[in-house]
Amino acid sequence: MAFASGYFKTTYKSDLAIVETFSLWICLIILTLGLIFFPFFASAFLMDLANQVFLALIGAIALMLLTGYAGQFSLGHAGLIAAGAFTTAILFKELNAPIWVTLPTSGLTGAILGITFGLPSLRLKGLYLALSTLALHFIVIYIGAEYETQRGFATGVVIDSPSIGPFLIEDPRLWYFSLLIIDILVVIFSINLVRSRTGRAWMAIRDRDVAAEALGIKVASYKLSAFVLTSALTSIAGCLFAYYRGFVSVEAFSLHMTIEYLAMIIIGGLGSILGAIFGTIFVVLLPYIIDALVDILHVPTRLTTYMFAIKYSAFGLIMIIFLVFEPSGLVGIWHRIRDYFILWPFKHKPLGER
Amino acid sequence: MDKAIDLTLDGISLNISGLEILNFISMRAYKGELLALIGPNGAGKTSLLNCISGIYHATRGQIRFKDRELSGLKPHEIAQVGIARTFQHAELFRHMTVLDNLLVGRHIKMNAALLSNGFFWGKTIEEEVAHRELVEEIIDFLELEKYRKSNALGLPYGIQKIVGLGRALAMEPQVLLLDEPSAGMNRQEKEDLARFILRIRYEIGITMIWVEHDMQLVGDLADRIVVLNFGNKISEGKTDEVLNDPQVIEAYLGIKASAKG
Structure with missing residues (x-):
């Protein structure tokens, strides 16, 4: 068990570990506890x-x-x-x-x-x-x-x-x-x-x-x-x-459901299980986020009749934005943020790290 | 030469949509030899390798590995028989690490299937560790240590070719088909490659059929040479003899030069 920098593996078996560092274990335990206690505080919605x-x-x-x-x-x-x-x-x-x-x-x-x-x-x-x-x-x-x-x-x-x-x-x-x-x-x-x-x-x-x-x-x-x-x-x-x-x-x-699932894996980041998790959370919550935004921004009531169309197009727009600007998806953004903090104060990761 | 014959090609012809790519090629590769396959561009060298590895199916003729008939087998079956190959453009799995690329080379030597893999039971862990050790030996052998966990996509071209060689070696083949391993390499990389090829030849003892354009490399390393020109075999024999064969010089340099020489 070690922290993320300067630790060495001595067996090939230890290289198979999914959870490699002490800090990762702590994050995982906090996440698990959060997931377990979530229902006792959350509303029905x-x-x-x-x-x-x-x-x-x-x-x-x-x-x-x-x-x-x-x-x-x-x-x-x-x-x-x-x-x-x-x-x-x-x-x-x-x-x-x-x-x-x-x-x-x-x-x-x-x-x-x-x-x-x-x-x-x-x-x-x-x-x-x-x-x-x-x-x-x-x-x-x-x-x-x-x-x-x-x-x-x-x-x-x-x-x-x-x-x-x-x-x-x-x-x-x-x-x-x-x-x-x-x-x-x-x-x-x-x-x-x-x-x-x-x-x-x-x-x-x-x-x-x-x-x-x-x-x-x-x-x-x-x-x-x-x-x-x-x-x-x-x-x-x-x-x-x-x-x-x-x-x-x-x-x-409907076919819209198929597109939603495709959006989950594209927005999350193709070729990553973590990406699928991020993408699912994002895509499932997106319509509700838009609803909440409409509430907060006090959009005029005559516009709310177009809500369905707005949600659809927001969806398409976000997918295009991801395909053009961040093909590696949410998981790519996550990796960059993580690397920034792990490497600080250095800017670049060493050759060979993903 | 009274050595055992590993690979026998008997009258291989290949027609692709009416175009005659290979015309009645017969040749042999003896056990443990480094056989260079040379010829001008478009001579059919790569097509011949593709025929051996099952990517193309020869229109006529037979290919035998020891006593086993290979014609008509699919590429993955030929890999199972013990014939590995590298590709002209490396053809690495771009989004996988060097380590994973090499582990794919171990695929046929591994057994654990989908369910065992998914649950990561004892057998899968044992296998992953055992094959990782073997792959690490190849990484040492080819001096790829610092690229171990890099994505294949970002590697220098010369290194990609070496990884491609390692991937083929990971299969522990009996015959290795090298498709222009030195193409796109600089001087230093070529010298490393030459060293690796010689070590494979003398320390591991794998039979190699080696398509190559660099005549200096061929002249220095090859045991024997087969020369193709426009789909025909024009010469075969010991390295020195073949390189001085007037027909070969003609194919490479044209008639005038050979007349002068």
Whole structure:
């Protein structure tokens, strides 16, 4: 255990540590304590925001793994969330299935969709691949809408709160802690993935697929594994989304949702799990920040009718600003601030540090 | 030479959209030798390497590694067989560190799969540490210590080429295909490279097929030379013999010079 400057590692195993320094441990403990005690002070509104962030984070990390690490573009993200949500809704309505059935089944549905719509990635790259995954979105939405009309749930499907054993997960605080635990597991799992063999293979394919194959990486199966894992994860997020909202309707899963998830990983910073976390917080909170700004600035009431349009365009504008001025995203800004303080009074970091 | 044959190319022809890139090339690489593959620009040297490493599939002909038929295998299968290669433009994984680039080279020697990686169980940790040790040996061997944790993107070009060589060495190959390793290097880097190539040749003993434009390097280091010109093999043999072959001089310098010489 050491401070950030002037410490030396003596084994290669110690170089595998994620939390390297004493100060980082302290920050992490403070963060954990903050997260644990947050629900006891927060208002219902803040609790809802936190839960929304936690829910979105699962999908954002999945998309980060697929696009930011494996380099495969996908516009089917809202479709996959919808697939999970509708699997849950259909199983609940038709069979009255409990959550320990719907959650794995949603994951399975996602995995199957992932294989199917990952197959074009073996031939297509970049925008062409993105376009082929767009088909996934419309197919899932079509099936969901058909189910709604055929079974007479024209306005959407209502789902009861899930119960695990004797616990009925209805209270926002219970949701908060359940989602927090799931998120921590997902984050740790993905950090581990990207720092070991699988993650390196994905990144190699992202950066130079020809060289990756010449080094013995089975490009096709690694691309598919990325699609399967992330699709399953996204659909599981969709299942949780359905339970949390208690209501599933196709209107919730528009293309705008896909764009939101893309914004999370771009604004956060592609190729970084921390970036996915930053991006999710930013994108989920942005509309509320705009609302708050409107309140504070006393915008004339006739302008508030355009709020929806304002939010949309603010979104696009911020995405463009990030793409042009800070392609490494929020995580890039964070690294610069951190380096500034770590290196002070020196200006430049030594060669080789990221 | 009665040494064991590692790689046999038998009548390799390659046509790409009607263009004849390679025309009935036959050659052998003996075990442990440093075989230089030279020829003017566009002679088909890189195409021949691409055929061996499976990136192109030869239109006709056979490639054998020892007794194993390689024609028709995919690049990752050929890598599994024990044939590694470097690229003309290094082709490093740009957003990964030098260390990670080299660890990708260890990919085929590692076993832990997705779930084990995700949970970072004992097996994955053991593997990561063991392979890190091997990669560190390569870092020492190629004198890359100070670049260990730098991103490949920002490295000087010469260093990128050396990292590319290290990435191929990390696969512990039996045959190493080098595609113009010295291109874009300055004098000092070339001398380092020459030293590395000789150490690989004499200390590790990997068979190398080495595409090269620097005739001085070739003349100093190569055991044997194969010369290509417009997709045809025009000469093969010991270094001194080949470099004095009138046909080779003609291909490089033109007819007049060879007549004078």
